[in-house]
Amino acid sequence: MKQIVVLISGRGSNLQALLQAPLPGRIAAVVSNEPAAGGLDIAKRAGVYTAVVHHRDFPDRDSFDRALAAGIDAHAPDLVVLAGFMRILTDWFVTRYAERLINIHPSLLPAFQGVHTHRRALAEGVRVHGATAHFVTPALDHGPIIVQAAVPVLQGDDEQALAARVLAQEHKILPQAARWFLEGRLRVVDGHVQVDGARATPATLICPEEA
Numbered sequence: 151m152k153q154i155v156v157l158i159s160g161r162g163s164n165l166q167a168l169l170q171a172p173l174p175g176r177i178a179a180v181v182s183n184e185p186a187a188g189g190l191d192i193a194k195r196a197g198v199y200t201a202v203v204h205h206r207d208f209p210d211r212d213s214f215d216r217a218l219a220a221g222i223d224a225h226a227p228d229l230v231v232l233a234g235f236m237r238i239l240t241d242w243f244v245t246r247y248a249e250r251l252i253n254i255h256p257s258l259l260p261a262f263q264g265v266h267t268h269r270r271a272l273a274e275g276v277r278v279h280g281a282t283a284h285f286v287t288p289a290l291d292h293g294p295i296i297v298q299a300a301v302p303v304l305q306g307d308d309e310q311a312l313a314a315r316v317l318a319q320e321h322k323i324l325p326q327a328a329r330w331f332l333e334g335r336l337r338v339v340d341g342h343v344q345v346d347g348a349r350a351t352p353a354t355l356i357c358p359e360e361a
């Protein structure tokens with residue numbers, strides 16, 4: 151059975167989606183950098199081992215990342231998932247888990263890297279926004295894209311409404327990316343991801359539509 155370690159920082163709704171998904175693997179541990187992360191309770195209720203590696207306990211990123219890696223390696227994971235993990239990781243850490251580290255980001259990358267993606271999307275007036283599941287490389291929010299989901303930005307949207315629409319899609323594509331990975335269906339060729347057996351997407355999203 152393939153082993154998965156999930157890293158979180160907060161509420162843990164993406165973790166919940168992973169726990170509910172039919173994955174060909176087992177979530178062996180959930181590790182949080184925030185002791186108060188709600189996702190820790192979700193993991194405990196599901197009977198999953200939890201650990202906290204609090205970034206404030208370490209003098210610098212390097213020592214934090216090394217402690218985090220020790221917590222992860224205890225479970226010998228085949229896959230490490232960043233599910234709302236809000237710390238910037240060192241190149242050392244990212245290289246250690248190269249090609250088995252995936253992240254969910256709440257925008258259609260490469261647009262809106264970094265934080266406050268929904269606020270910035272609204273400020274730019276984009277009509278289409280979304281989420282991206284991608285492999286993690288040392289460049290922040292820049293690794294090979296596995297799958298993206300697009301949603302419309304609707305007139306009258308505020309940050310909360312848009313975030314909720316995007317989050318619903320995160321909950322679909324993060325487990326989908328994890329499942330494909332665990333099934334051995336992802337290959338990175340020249341920095342781009344190929345998915346074995348993926349269907350072409352038939353629909354287009356035009357926003358707004360003609361009345």
Ligand code: GRF
Nearest residue numbers: 160161162163164234254256
């Ligand atoms: C998600 O929107 C994720 O993309 C972002 O932080 C949020 C985490 O939500 N980086 P949750 O903890 O999974 O509920």
